[in-house]
Amino acid sequence: MNGAFYLRYALARVLDEGTAQATVDSTLAEAANQWPVLLHGPQPAAAIWLRLRLNVEEMNRHVAQRNPLVDRLYGSFSSLVADAVVLHRQLHLSVDAAAGVMGVERSTIAGALLTAKRALPSAFDDLKEG
Numbered sequence: 001m002n003g004a005f006y007l008r009y010a011l012a013r014v015l016d017e018g019t020a021q022a023t024v025d026s027t028l029a030e031a032a033n034q035w036p037v038l039l040h041g042p043q044p045a046a047a048i049w050l051r052l053r054l055n056v057e058e059m060n061r062h063v064a065q066r067n068p069l070v071d072r073l074y075g076s077f078s079s080l081v082a083d084a085v086v087l088h089r090q091l092h093l094s095v096d097a098a099a100g101v102m103g104v105e106r107s108t109i110a111g112a113l114l115t116a117k118r119a120l121p122s123a124f125d126d127l128k129e130g
Contacts, residue, residue, distance in 0.1 A: 002045070003028060005101045006052055008091050009083075013056045015065045023059045027052045045103030053079055076120055080104075084112035 003024065010020035031038060031048045038044040057079075060066060070090070073082040080102075087098040088109065095113070099106045 002048075002101050005087075005091070005093065005097075009052070009086060009101075010056050010059075012067065012070055012086050012090055014059050014063050015067055016063055019059055019063055020056075023055050024052070027055050043103045045100065047103070049083075049102045053083065073116070073120075077116060080108070081112040081115050084109045085116045088113055 006024045006027065007020060010023050011017060014020045014023065027048065030051055038047050041047055070082075070086060073085055076082075077085075083102060084098055087093045087101060088095060093101065095109045096106055099109045102109070
């Protein structure tokens with residue numbers, strides 16, 4: 001299960017452990033309630049990831065403490081590109097692991113990382129130490 005990765009991602013975005021945990025718990029409860037529908041969809045992991053991202057974005061609007069480097073990524077790139085950078089560079093997931101968590105192809109993550117590195121190399125490099 002990707003719950004541990006979901007929590008690490010939420011913490012990178014929200015920075016408050018209680019809020020991050022509540023957001024992940026809510027997302028997983030939503031997924032459990034919709035599980036039969038998700039299983040009939042083309043990519044259940046992608047559907048759950050999208051719901052997590054939307055829930056985290058909503059929580060992020062209501063918290064005072066946020067990571068300015070992560071905020072810069074989400075202000076500069078699509079959510080897909082920013083998510084790929086956070087998972088790979090800040091949370092140290094491999095390209096394959098990030099693709100699995102997000103429910104996308106490996107090439108999607110590789111392309112997203114290349115986009116970020118070309119457009120904003122300083123922010124990309126700053127996150128590797130995160």
